[in-house]
Amino acid sequence: MNEELRDELEAINSIYGDGCLVPSNEENIYILTPPGESSSLRIEFPxxxxxxxxxxLGTNSTGEHGRRGDAARELSLFCQALSTTYEPGAVCLFDAIEELTRLLELSVPEEPQEEDTTAPENTADTQPASQVTVDAKDINTREPPWIISDPFIEQKSTFVARCATVTSTEEAEAFVQYLLSTDKKVRTATHNITAWRIKGPNNTTFQDCNDDGETAAGGRLLHLMQLMDLWNVMVIVTRWYGGHKLGPRRFALINQTARDAFVKAGLVSENPNKKKGAGKS
Structure with a gap:
């Protein structure tokens, strides 16, 4: 194993969990189990x-919970992801896994649907698999008091953040559902990454985040809010993929966009070294 492959193996397992990429009993051959997928793949690293x-090389295991055809679909999409992300001289597995995640979201096979009397009348709108449209009568119909960031654009990918003050997790969840059910452009975006921090009664605190397919992005967004000491606030960062992989740079853009919304809302100073409401020396 050369040094670059060793570093990549450690990085992949630290990001996606131990066991994501492990050596097999055959020389130069590794087993990759993409996060959230049922099958694993055999990959040879020359x-x-x-x-x-x-x-x-092919599928290693189909997984006990896999559906018929899943393994072949995942294998085909991973080969496609690898072909679009590999560049000679640069390790590529992280970008290939991220591209596989995106492709799988876009190619979720349709399943027979049971009768659902609460389904929205307009079913023509295409949505990412991780997002759900909720009938307006089932959510808080009050429009959230969004503060919206400037759009950040890099290599045709566009990022926009919305933040709002919230007093409960129920309110935060309702705000997310309201946005997805009333804004088609947001609903059909590649990712809608969310995070919130809320102080409840009796010194209880609530913190949560959702990657929406952008692995690790929600946790990084929540960490930004922790560093800024923000409470009773939620944020949604929407990304429209522009056709070019941004690599780790996308995480900086997600946080930068969120911070711009926080600044516009008056929740944090323009000075990045000064926390909102800090009064601490």
Whole structure:
């Protein structure tokens, strides 16, 4: 195992959990279990990788909870993801896994639907699999008091953040559902990453986040709010994918966009070293 592959293996397992990428009993062959997927793949890393690309040998295991056809679909999409992300001389597995996640979201097979009397009348709108449209009568119909960031654009990907003050997790969840059910452009975006921090009665606190398919982005967004000491606030960062992989740079853009919304809402100073309401020395 060369040094670059060793570093990549450690990075992949630290991001997605131990066991995501492990060596097999065969030389230069590893088992990749993409996060959230039922099957695992056999991948060969030639000794000269990353000067030459890895080779996908096939499915290793279909997983006990996998549905018929899932393994073949995931194998085909991973090969597609690898072909679009590999560049000679650069490790590519992180970007390939992220691209696989995006492709799987776009290609979720349709299943026979049971009768659902609460389904919205307009079913023509396409939505990412991780998002759910909720009938307006089932949610808080009061429009959230959004403060919206400037759009941040890089290589045709666009990021926009919305923040609002909230007093309960129920209110935060209702605000998310209101946005998704009333704004088609947001609803059909590639990702809607959310985070909130709320102080309740009796010194109880509530913190939560949702990656919406952008692995680790929600946790980073929540960590930003912790560093800023923000409470009773929620934020949604929407990303429209522009066709170019941004790599780790996208995390900086997500947080930068969120921070712009916090600044516009008066929740944090323009000075990045000064916390909102800090009065602490």
């Amino acid at each position: 000794p000269t990788y990353p000067a030459v690309p890895p080779v996908v």
